[in-house]
Amino acid sequence: MPTTIKAIKLGAFEYIPKPIDVDELEKAIEKSIEIIKLKHKTEHISTITEREFQxxxxxxxxxxxxxxxKTxxxxxxxxxxxxxxxxxxxxxxxxxxxxxxxxxxxDRPFVAINCSAIVDSLLESELFGHEKGAFTGAISSKKGLFEIAEDGTIFLDEVGELSIELQAKLLRVLQEREFQRVGGSKTIKLNARIIAATNKDLVSLIKKGKFREDLYYRLSVANIKIPPLRERKEDIPLIIKYLIKKINYEISNKIKNIEEKAIKRLITYSWxxxxxELENVLIKVSLQTKGDTILDSVIEILLNNSNGLNLTISEDDAKKRDGSQIETEKEKILSALNQAKWHYGQACEILGISRPTLNKKMKFYGIQLKPRQ
Ligand SMILES: Nc1ncnc2c1ncn2[C@@H]1O[C@H](COP(=O)(O)OP(=O)(O)OP(=O)(O)O)[C@@H](O)[C@H]1O
Ligand SMILES: [Mg+2]
Known part of the structure; x- marks a missing residue:
């Protein structure tokens, strides 16, 4: 009993007494692989398999x-x-x-590291590993992600978030192609390829002194700039089709069509x-779709919502917002109705929403249908 407890306390996944039962050992190994995978998923670190990628x-x-x-x-x-x-x-x-x-x-590891998700003091040991006793809490030695990646790929996501100190350390590792664990003296070769990503403009960070120019050049031996969706609108219909297929497969296999008008609306939006965001909108829409066709009216409401026209769709959403905001929306609708002398079509035009949307809004805000004067 004391040995078992001690082993588990020190982080063992399982304790198997001799004589070893091979089946039991195999089960324990499988279980520990699952635990490791789960742990990696929840810890800003992910290793993925080729099947997942496909x-x-x-x-x-x-x-x-x-x-x-081509690149x-x-x-x-x-x-x-x-x-x-x-x-x-x-x-x-x-x-x-x-x-x-x-x-x-x-077939080699793909190790993803989100540079913005780890506190700076831990990042160094996460990246390069540490030896037992290197700092308080380092109860055993640990491999860093650079070591785990072996000769695979290290994906440094949000690299613009790295602190200046770590930028200096990373630069040295990239130059020398070798590193040491924190508190260690053994030199470990860096064999992995580095892919870095950022949504920041690194050149302007360099100008502000927040990103090292020499590191920038080290990282960007090859450079890929992905244009925003609004600059490649011709791709939108294709992506919609693909995403609907993906949603059908992953969530609910029911969407067969999408209204032409809805596609046009999705192309016009600025994303x-x-x-x-397109994927999130389509997921929400397919959850709200009763039949097998995605309707323009549903998309309209969702886009208006994310686009700041401030018209709510569900009561749940409305509850989360403060009263004044709701009052403004109600007033907006009422003033449009008055302006249009309660001509619903005209009010819709003023508000830039569809007739079913207006009906829903009026019902939600308790605006009585008023006969036209
Ligand atoms: N060209 C594309 N075709 C199909 N799906 C795509 C395409 N580009 C992105 N996606 C999907 O959009 C989602 C976001 O992609 P990804 O996580 O790679 O973006 P990112 O640039 O890393 O975003 P962030 O800066 O927010 O981390 C993913 O679900 C991805 O599968
Ligand atoms: Mg990303």
Whole structure:
């Protein structure tokens, strides 16, 4: 009993007494792999498998996307560092994974590190590992992510968030292609390829003295700039189709069509959150769709909502907002109705919403139907 307790306390996954039962041992190993995977998922670190990657295609037929596909092709044959720039939700992580999984190193680890999600004091030991006793709390030695990545890929996400101190350390590691664990003296070779990503404008950070220019050049031996969705609107219909297929597969297999008008509306919208926002809108829409067709009216409400016209869709949403905001919306509708002399069509035009939306809003705000004078 004391040995078992001590072992578990020190972090053992299982304690198997001799004589070893091979089945039991196998089960314990499988279980611990599951635990490790789970732990990695919840800790801003992810290693993914090729099968997981294949579920996520990169969709696009515009010239800009084609250039990116070509670059991914070229990068699959070499090991240079890559910097991926793009607004939030444009697919930076997707591109990083593609570079890895199209290369001959695809069977080696792909280790993703979100530089903004780890506190600075821990980041160094997360990246480079530490020896037992290197600092308080270092009860055993630990491999860092650079070591875990072996000769695979290290994906440094949100690299613009790295502190100046860590930028200096990273630069040294990239220059020397070797590093040491925190508190350690053994030199470990860096064999992995580095792919960094950022949604910040690093050049302007350099000007402000917040990002090291020499590190920038080290990281951006190859450079991929992913354009925002609003600059490649021709891709939107294709991406919509792909995302609906994905949603059907992952959530509910029911959407068969989407109204032409709805597609037009989605093309016109500016997508500040890019493809991630488009995906979120489509998920919400498909959850709200009763039949098998996505209706323009549902999309209209959702986009208006995220676009600041401030018209609520559900009571739940409304409850979360403060009274004054609701009053303003109600007033907006009432004033439009008055202005249009209660001609609903005209009021809709003033508000820029559809007739069913107006009906819903009026019902929600308890605005009585008033006969036209
Ligand atoms: N071209 C594309 N085709 C299909 N799906 C895409 C495409 N680009 C992005 N996506 C999807 O959009 C979502 C966001 O992509 P990803 O996480 O790679 O973006 P990101 O640029 O890393 O965003 P952030 O800066 O917010 O971290 C993912 O679900 C991804 O699969
Ligand atoms: Mg990302």
């Amino acid at each position: 579920k996520n295609e990169i969709i696009g037929k515009t010239k800009e996307m084609n250039e990116i596909f 991914i092709g070229i990068l699959s044959t070499n090991r240079v560092n890559v910097l991926i720039e793009g607004e939030t939700g444009t697919g930076k992580e997707l591109v990083a994974k593609a570079i890895h999984f199209y290369s001959s190193f695809k 500040p959150g890019n493809i991630r």
